[in-house]
Amino acid sequence: MTNPDTKQLEFDFKSVQAEIVRDSADELRLELGEFAGPLDLLLYLIRREEANIFDIPVARITDKYLEYIRMMERLDIAVAGEFLVMAATLIEIKSRMLLPQEPSAEGEEEAEDPRQELVDRLLEHQKFKLAAESLWTKATVEQAVFTRGTIETDDNNPEISATVFDLFEAFQKIMDRHKEQIQMEIHREEMSLAEMIRNLRSKLKIEKKLNLQRLFEQMGSKRELILAFISVLEIVRTESVKLIQTDTFGDITLELAES
Amino acid sequence: MPDEKAEPNTNGGGSRSRAELKSAIEALIFVSDEPLPVRTMARVLDEDKDAIASALEELSAEYAGRESGLQIREIGGGWQMSTRTEHHEEVREFLKTKPSAKLSLASLETLAVIAYKQPVTIPEILEIRGVQSASSIKTLLDKRLIVSRGRKDTVGKPMQYGTSRDFLIQFGLKDLSELPSIEDFEEFVG
Amino acid sequence: MPDEKAEPNTNGGGSRSRAELKSAIEALIFVSDEPLPVRTMARVLDEDKDAIASALEELSAEYAGRESGLQIREIGGGWQMSTRTEHHEEVREFLKTKPSAKLSLASLETLAVIAYKQPVTIPEILEIRGVQSASSIKTLLDKRLIVSRGRKDTVGKPMQYGTSRDFLIQFGLKDLSELPSIEDFEEFVG
Numbered sequence: 304m305t306n307p308d309t310k311q312l313e314f315d316f317k318s319v320q321a322e323i324v325r326d327s328a329d330e331l332r333l334e335l336g337e338f339a340g341p342l343d344l345l346l347y348l349i350r351r352e353e354a355n356i357f358d359i360p361v362a363r364i365t366d367k368y369l370e371y372i373r374m375m376e377r378l379d380i381a382v383a384g385e386f387l388v389m390a391a392t393l394i395e396i397k398s399r400m401l402l403p404q405e406p407s408a409e410g411e412e413e414a415e416d417p418r419q420e421l422v423d424r425l426l427e428h429q430k431f432k433l434a435a436e437s438l439w440t441k442a443t444v445e446q447a448v449f450t451r452g453t454i455e456t457d458d459n460n461p462e463i464s465a466t467v468f469d470l471f472e473a474f475q476k477i478m479d480r481h482k483e484q485i486q487m488e489i490h491r492e493e494m495s496l497a498e499m500i501r502n503l504r505s506k507l508k509i510e511k512k513l514n515l516q517r518l519f520e521q522m523g524s525k526r527e528l529i530l531a532f533i534s535v536l537e538i539v540r541t542e543s544v545k546l547i548q549t550d551t552f553g554d555i556t557l558e559l560a561e562s
Numbered sequence: 563m564p565d566e567k568a569e570p571n572t573n574g575g576g577s578r579s580r581a582e583l584k585s586a587i588e589a590l591i592f593v594s595d596e597p598l599p600v601r602t603m604a605r606v607l608d609e610d611k612d613a614i615a616s617a618l619e620e621l622s623a624e625y626a627g628r629e630s631g632l633q634i635r636e637i638g639g640g641w642q643m644s645t646r647t648e649h650h651e652e653v654r655e656f657l658k659t660k661p662s663a664k665l666s667l668a669s670l671e672t673l674a675v676i677a678y679k680q681p682v683t684i685p686e687i688l689e690i691r692g693v694q695s696a697s698s699i700k701t702l703l704d705k706r707l708i709v710s711r712g713r714k715d716t717v718g719k720p721m722q723y724g725t726s727r728d729f730l731i732q733f734g735l736k737d738l739s740e741l742p743s744i745e746d747f748e749e750f751v752g
Numbered sequence: 753m754p755d756e757k758a759e760p761n762t763n764g765g766g767s768r769s770r771a772e773l774k775s776a777i778e779a780l781i782f783v784s785d786e787p788l789p790v791r792t793m794a795r796v797l798d799e800d801k802d803a804i805a806s807a808l809e810e811l812s813a814e815y816a817g818r819e820s821g822l823q824i825r826e827i828g829g830g831w832q833m834s835t836r837t838e839h840h841e842e843v844r845e846f847l848k849t850k851p852s853a854k855l856s857l858a859s860l861e862t863l864a865v866i867a868y869k870q871p872v873t874i875p876e877i878l879e880i881r882g883v884q885s886a887s888s889i890k891t892l893l894d895k896r897l898i899v900s901r902g903r904k905d906t907v908g909k910p911m912q913y914g915t916s917r918d919f920l921i922q923f924g925l926k927d928l929s930e931l932p933s934i935e936d937f938e939e940f941v942g
Binding site: 581582584585586588589590592593594602605606607629630631632644645646649652654655657677683710712713721 | 771772774775776777778779780782783784792796809819820821829833835836842843845846847849874925926929930932
Binding site: 340341342343383385389424427428429430431433434435437438439440441442443444445447448449450451468498549 | 645690692703
């Protein structure tokens with residue numbers, strides 16, 4: 304708690320609200336913010352239409368809702384799946400509302416209002432928005448409180464307290480490191496030393512002599528270069544070949560010795 | 563308070579006077595870099611928990627009564643020393659801090675759902691918020707405001723989440739029971 | 753000290769009573785990482801240096817007179833709050849027995865490998881981490897987060913390690929199946 308930068312939280316609760324901003328005559332900007340989902344949009348529409356949440360004028364609200372979605376599409380704003388699901392729900396409720404109420408012939412209790420489930424969700428959602436706001440207030444008060452500065456004993460404890468997710472992330476990091484290594488190893492296997500030696504031998508048989516400078520230049524990677532170098536040493540050791548260098552620091556040629 | 567010196571502690575294994583006990587507690591709370599639980603103090607000082615608790619109440623009241631710039635209070639399951647809110651402007655001016663480190667509204671709302679519904683799974687949060695909350699959850703985990711609380715015994719065994727001790731500390735709560743009841747928000751709805 | 757409230761500060765630009773000034777000074781010294789010079793306090797509080805200096809003397813004397821566990825004193829050109837020397841044993845004892853869920857990054861990594869790969873030998877951990885882990889293993893054994901799980905039936909019969917029951921408790925897991933998996937994290941990426 305000695306570092307206020309990482310410990311304090313800031314919320315701009317009042318500044319983000321779902322709203323349509325008219326920037327200029329021909330441009331509409333939709334400000335929903337990251338936090339706004341279909342429920343927020345619905346609540347916004349209900350408030351703007353001055354409708355009663357317990358008696359939502361579904362037809363009107365659905366039209367408005369669809370209008371917004373269309374506008375989002377027009378503005379090339381990716382409409383998240385949950386907005387479309389809500390649109391479907393609204394349309395369904397709207398059509399159920401249009402059906403004539405069946406007279407409760409069997410005298411059973413009245414059929415449930417098709418809007419009920421949606422209203423419940425909106426109310427529940429609204430409650431948590433208020434809860435979030437109260438958390439924000441608490442955190443704001445708490446931000447007026449500061450804990451002590453670092454004291455010497457804090458430095459003796461360069462430790463972090465870990466959660467199970469830290470554990471997982473630590474493991475992931477190691478595995479990622481490991482994966483890279485494995486890929487490198489696989490790459491290395493692309494040409495083995497044995498293959499390199501075989502290649503060199505057959506080349507030498509055909510061309511009788513090999514310019515080593517040129518040979519090394521052909522190698523694609525440092526690893527291949529090393530392999531080539533070792534192969535040359537191996538061939539020199541095991542075959543009847545001569546290494547010829549005509550002048551100091553000049554090119555070296557590998558020549559098949561006459562046998 | 564010289565009288566208290568004469569009053570031996572008869573509860574725990576400690577042989578401290580009341581004043582000595584309070585003084586030692588004050589020192590421990592000061593050096594601790596997180597809220598200090600009563601049981602830790604009891605163990606370190608070899609004193610009875612009740613003796614510690616009542617000394618803490620007294621100590622805390624003394625700080626409050628003294629017009630001190632500091633306070634001692636219970637938060638996140640332990641006791642902590644901090645500055646009093648009325649000095650926030652001066653302290654902020656000195657530390658050159660602004661209220662910072664962002665928690666987006668999405669994260670805050672997700673946190674509210676987790677705080678009140680814990681343990682809760684990602685699909686359950688989605689149901690209430692109506693929006694995907696994955697990135698908020700990641701943020702909250704990174705900030706250590708929430709922790710995993712095991713898996714739920716349903717299809718797919720989804721991970722459940724709850725709030726952490728850091729949550730209590732950052733939001734100034736003694737424990738979860740100090741959260742206002744969610745039903746209290748009902749009357750404002752609609 | 754209600755009398756002092758009536759006594760306006762006539763020295764600096766400050767409009768604080770003496771009690772308010774002492775309280776603010778106390779808060780600043782408390783949050784400061786380093787001994788706090790009088791001139792810094794004077795600047796931050798917009799008060800006269802002499803007023804600060806005399807408030808400090810008083811404050812320091814009050815701490816001394818109160819049998820507090822803390823002291824305020826001048827050190828290295830500034831003022832600092834610290835525990836009183838008579839509490840050093842208790843403080844040391846406390847710092848020694850700090851909560852054990854704290855791990856260095858190296859230990860955390862080693863613990864992660866053991867948790868996900870158990871039972872696992874030291875050479876295998878070396879292979880995976882790419883670093884020697886001997887001291888981490890010792891730490892983890894000391895903290896009882898891991899236990900030995902018999903010897904592996906290979907060359908040298910190396911000791912195998914796994915996580916302990918304490919590990920589950922400390923990390924809030926019912927059993928090892930509750931360890932987060934890749935799938936839990938894929939939810940966040942979207």
